[in-house]
Amino acid sequence: MPASPNPPCRHAAALLLLAAAPLAALASCSISSGGAVGAPETKSRLAPPAKAPDADNDDDEDDDDGDALKAAYADMSRTLGTVTNVPVRGRLVRESGPPDLLASTPQKEMSQREIKRVPVEIVVLDNDGKNRLRLGVTQSDSEGYINTSFPLKAGTLEPGLHTLEVRVSGRRAGRTTARLLDTGFTGLVVRSDVDLTYLDTRFTRKRDMLSLLSQSARERSTLPAMERVFSALRAGAAGGEDRALVFISGSPRFFKRVLEARMTLDGVTHDGILLKPFDDMIMAKVMSLDFGSIVPALKEQVGYKLVHLMNGRMELPPQAGELLLGDDSESDFIVYSIYHRFIAGNLDMAGLENELVRAGLDGSQREPVKTIAQKLRSVLPPSKLVKAIYINRTGSPNSHHAVKDWVVPGLTHYHAGAWPLILDLYEEGFVSKESVAAVRKRLLSIGQAEKDLETAHEDGVKSGFLKRETIALFKAGGSAPPAVN
Known part of the structure; x- marks a missing residue:
């Protein structure tokens, strides 16, 4: 009989990545993978x-x-x-x-x-x-x-x-x-992060990380009304577009079933969840006795997500547009900025290398990105296919990089939660007025007050991406006319 995986070793690996367990404990496991x-x-x-x-x-x-x-x-x-x-x-x-x-x-x-x-x-x-x-x-x-x-x-x-x-x-x-x-498809595809973009996932403390290991789908929390936002994005401005939606997350692959179940509970229909191969990465480092690079490799997000985005781009019709959603807690704003500028032709291979260095990637982390980027460039002429980048303001932003340093003018929208997000999506013609009303109703039903919504949309106005005319369409007691662009 073939040997089966050694559960204690895999458990130690997970504890390492989620709670900084000693590397020696991992090294002492009997590795069978x-x-x-x-x-x-x-x-x-x-x-x-x-x-x-x-x-x-x-x-x-x-x-x-x-x-x-x-x-x-x-x-x-x-x-x-x-x-x-x-x-x-x-x-x-x-x-x-x-x-x-x-x-x-x-x-x-x-x-x-x-x-x-x-x-x-x-x-x-x-x-x-x-x-x-x-x-x-x-x-x-x-x-x-x-x-x-x-x-x-x-x-x-x-x-x-x-x-x-x-x-x-x-x-x-x-x-x-x-x-x-269809290969001639010219509509939109939505690609989104999961944690702190869709789900309210806290992982700054070790005990929070450990808690995530034991939480079922019912115990995971969705950011207020974001399930309604994703439903709106799928429905589109006409209400029945059924847009494709793919999630790209830095969570380990063993979170797959919980995430799928949470999305089912929320009524979020998707077309794939791409997760990080933590076990594979740990085992590779252990087998090569490269213990010191395990934690950095697991935490690295820019190269990992760029490879997924570029690889996924080659699986899309050449003229399909993209909406990208993420948050400011890790590196989504860096990833999306580099990705857009590369596929739009604003960065050549040398420029891509420079931006990867600026983002903090070492040589080994840059190589997979450059490999897939070279292949993408050979099959996809430079095109401005990213139509908008939405970055959620979490309150716990990346401590090494600021969103303002990676903004793509006219594309990056730095918002605080679901309300300014859905208003801007409507303003840009991406969702219907009924969807905006549904998000507003949901926010009020879970305890947010009109004052909370006002604070959130005022932040969008000050950030420069939201018009007061749009906000006025959805004032309490008002009715919204067709979308404005």
Whole structure:
């Protein structure tokens, strides 16, 4: 039987990253995981054939025994692609039955028993649940992850939401969805951070970090009315656009189920949550005896998010616009500023390097960004595709970098909460007047007063991105006419 992951080691790894546990404790673990993936896949292709297992290392064996495959569960993520490219992402694990997402906590998910290096078949189903199209076969990697894309000929699948079934040894292991956009799509895609942009996540103190490990979806808190804002963004100005929404978070992958469940409770429909491969990164550093760089690697956000944004950009139609949402607590405002200026052509490769240095990335952290940036530049001509950058004012801003130093004139909107945000989204023509009313109603229902809303929108006026004429449309007792631009 293949060796299973060592839960105490993975638990120690999580405590290290969330509560600064001693490196010596991590080093003393009996590590059974294999190779590491420190950044998202940068090539849209099928996964390569697995290397032959090392006969002298039991941990390197493939999980091809019957018991493991019968218990295989494909814990998949929703994805966003085009009608000519279908991304597939998830993890193959041993599960005794369908997971109860509402009972899940990050601590429970730390020691998932991955099923390594086994063939996985991906099939598109029709509306009746019958086979429609066999995309092909890929393979789980040394940590059980599946991260690949299937190219298609134009016309094979129509734009829209498609159900994918994941099969192992001919049996269903799980299902997910892929939203496919037409290659000529010119509408908007929303890409957002999670913590302190959508969820009220406090992680400045060690006890707060440890508390996050044991919290279920019901115990996580949403920032006031932000669930209504994301619903408004999906609906669009016309009210039925069903815009694509993808979240990119620096949280560990073992937060996936809790975040998915929280979004379900909030009624936030999304097209993917991209999370950081903490376990993989820790194991890679431990295996190379590079203990001193573990914590910096886990905390680094600029390079990690830029790679995800650029890789995701190549999975979008070339003329799709983007709305970017983040906050001032870590580095979203830096990431979005660099990303926009690079894809718009304001930064060449040398300029990108300079900005990465200014952001504090060392040489090893800059290389993955430069690699994916070079590939992106080769397939996407410079285009001003980012239509707005929204940065939430959290009250606990980044202590090393100021938002004002990374502002993109005309694009960066530095707001305080949901109310000035939804007003400006309406002013820019991104959401409907009904959505603004829904956010206002929600804020008042959870205890905010008219004075609180006034303070928030006045901050938007002083910041220069919100007009008083827009505010006047939604005064108490008033009714709003059609959107103004």
